[in-house]
Structures are given as C-alpha cells and as structure tokens.
Amino acid sequence: MNAPTHNAWLESVADEAEDQAAEKAKAVKIEREVHKLEKRLCRQVGQAISEFNMIEEGDRIMVCMSGGKDSYGMLDILLKMKQRAPVDFELIAVNLDQKQPGFPAEILPTYLKNMGIPFHIETQDTYSIVKDKIPEGKTMCSLCSRLRRGILYKVAGQLKCNKLALGHHRDDMLQTFFLNMFFGGKLKGMPPKLLSDNGEFMVIRPLAHVAEADLSRWAEHRQFPIIPCTLCGSQQNLQRVQIGNMIREWQKKFPGRIENMFSALQNVVPSHLMDAKLHDFKNLKITGLPSDEGDKAFDEESFEAPNVMASLQGVQVVKL
Numbered sequence: 277m278n279a280p281t282h283n284a285w286l287e288s289v290a291d292e293a294e295d296q297a298a299e300k301a302k303a304v305k306i307e308r309e310v311h312k313l314e315k316r317l318c319r320q321v322g323q324a325i326s327e328f329n330m331i332e333e334g335d336r337i338m339v340c341m342s343g344g345k346d347s348y349g350m351l352d353i354l355l356k357m358k359q360r361a362p363v364d365f366e367l368i369a370v371n372l373d374q375k376q377p378g379f380p381a382e383i384l385p386t387y388l389k390n391m392g393i394p395f396h397i398e399t400q401d402t403y404s405i406v407k408d409k410i411p412e413g414k415t416m417c418s419l420c421s422r423l424r425r426g427i428l429y430k431v432a433g434q435l436k437c438n439k440l441a442l443g444h445h446r447d448d449m450l451q452t453f454f455l456n457m458f459f460g461g462k463l464k465g466m467p468p469k470l471l472s473d474n475g476e477f478m479v480i481r482p483l484a485h486v487a488e489a490d491l492s493r494w495a496e497h498r499q500f501p502i503i504p505c506t507l508c509g510s511q512q513n514l515q516r517v518q519i520g521n522m523i524r525e526w527q528k529k530f531p532g533r534i535e536n537m538f539s540a541l542q543n544v545v546p547s548h549l550m551d552a553k554l555h556d557f558k559n560l561k562i563t564g565l566p567s568d569e570g571d572k573a574f575d576e577e578s579f580e581a582p583n584v585m586a587s588l589q590g591v592q593v594v595k596l
C-alpha cells in the first residue's frame with residue numbers, strides 16, 4: 277500500500293480539525309439551548325406559583341409522580357425553585373403503584389433515592405378492582421382515576437401534606453377546555469389551583485404555563501427513566517386524542533393559536549357571554565354614561581395579528 281502523500285496527510289488533519297470545531301460549536305449551541313429551556317421552565321413555573329399563590333411558607337407538598345415525563349419535569353423544576361424560594365416549604369414525591377401488569381416497581385424508588393428526595397410509594401391493587409368491575413372493552417379510566425384520587429387524598433393526610441401538586445401542563449388544560457365544550461356543553465377548563473373535593477387539601481398545577489413540547493425536551497435532556505403509561509391496557513381517551521390532534525393541526529396552520537387560546541382562558545368577559553348566573557342581564561339598566569365595558573354593538577371586532585415570534589417562544593425547536 278502506498279504511504280499517503282504529504283498533502284493528503286495535511287488535508288486529513290485539516291478535515292479532522294474542522295470536524296472537531298463543528299462538534300464543539302454544536303455542543304456549545306446545545307448547551308445554550310438547554311440553558312434557555314431551563315430558564316423558561318423555571319420562569320413559567322415561578323409565574324404560575326406567584327400568579328395563583330400556589331406555595332406558601334410551611335407548605336408540605338405531595339408531588340404526585342406517575343413516572344411520566346410531566347411529573348418528572350414538575351418535580352425537577354420544583355426542586356430547583358425550592359433552592360431559590362423566599363419561603364420555606366417541603367416536597368414529598370409520591371407514587372401510587374396500582375399493580376398494573378408489568379409495572380416496573382423499582383424505577384421510581386431508585387430514581388428518587390439517587391436524587392436524595394423524600395418519597396413514599398403507595399401500593400394498592402386498583403387494577404384488579406377496575407378489571408373486575410368494568411366489562412371487557414369498556415374504558416376503565418373513570419373508575420381508575422376516582423379510586424386513585426381517593427387513595428392519594430388518604431396518603432396526603434397520612435403524610436401530613438396540605439397540598440398536592442399535579443403535573444398537568446398548558447396543553448392538558450386547553451384539551452380539557454375543548455373536551456368540556458365539545459362533549460360536555462360547558463365552558464370549563466382545568467384550574468391551576470382548586471380545593472380537593474373533600475375540602476381538606478389544595479390541589480395545585482405548577483406546570484399550568486408550560487408547553488408539553490418543552491417538557492418532552494427537558495425529559496430527553498435529563499434522561500428521565502420514563503414508565504410507559506399504557507401498562508393498564510386501557511384505550512386512550514379517543515375524544516382527548518381527537519382534540520389534541522385538532523389543536524396541533526390549528527397550531528401548524530396558524531402559529532400562535534395555542535398561545536392565543538391559552539390567553540383567552542385568562543381573559544374572560546362574562547358580560548359578553550350568555551351565562552345569566554355570571555352576569556345579571558335581567559337587571560341591566562340604561563345608565564346614560566359611557567363605559568368601556570359597553571358593547572360597540574354595530575362594530576366588527578378587529579384583532580391584532582398574533583406576534584408569532586413572541587408566541588413561538590414556548591415552542592422553540594431545540595435539537596438535543
């Protein structure tokens with residue numbers, strides 16, 4: 277075999293140096309994007325906490341962990357917030373092992389132990405109860421989640437927690453809003469904070485402002501040991517799937533639509549809807565005074581074009 281010529285050798289050294297420089301530039305870019313993503317997640321969780329007064333001095337918060345990307349992300353960001361928070365509060369991670377076939381029971385305890393986080397695993401075979409009560413082929417989710425809720429409240433009481441944190445995000449909230457409108461005939465979403473139905477606990481959703489896509493990227497970056505959510509064998513809620521697809525299609529065709537719809541949830545005008553329980557239409561009287569609340573009855577509504585760049589802030593594509 278011929279030895280490479282001097283020029284060929286120089287060329288290969290130059291190529292290698294170029295490749296290394298490109299690799300380094302790529303690594304720097306990824307690091308920058310991850311840093312931006314982390315900042316955005318912390319800012320949005322902080323925004324929800326302060327806007328809805330979710331966390332107060334002395335709170336003992338049970339962080340509900342399903343083993344999905346959202347609950348891992350929630351715990352991760354809450355731990356970061358705790359380090360910088362001006363108030364002192366405690367976090368206890370809780371997972372309910374529902375005895376679904378193939379549930380990898382060691383994954384969460386191992387992860388939480390390694391992270392040094394206080395945690396509790398509650399084992400209750402709700403899977404058998406649901407299987408027993410619900411006929412084959414029917415969806416099991418409603419009974420399953422009712423049982424789960426009851427158990428989680430009981431565990432919160434035993435652990436002396438006053439709040440339960442759930443990992444629902446902005447996209448879950450929008451989906452729920454449309455589900456209620458399309459299938460339930462109600463203008464009703466998923467609140468960022470609500471009292472538990474037994475009145476004993478506050479339920480909070482610290483990811484209320486966070487986009488699902490950002491949670492997926494964070495999970496990929498942090499390499500969370502995700503537990504699949506299909507172990508129970510129940511069909512996914514087809515109506516929710518349908519709504520999710522609809523919202524994604526809209527966003528693709530009209531970038532910024534998700535952000536606008538989400539703003540709308542925080543900007544309700546009861547006097548311009550039709551719920552007489554929220555607005556006293558019957559007793560509305562002529563005042564003779566101009567009012568900004570009044571209708572410009574004959575004018576077409578006009579809307580500013582969405583600021584797509586600003587609205588895309590939450591859906592920035594980060595290749596990790």
Ligand code: SF4
Nearest residue numbers: 416417420421508510
């Ligand atoms: S998907 Fe399975 S685990 Fe989740 S609520 Fe439905 S039945 Fe329960």
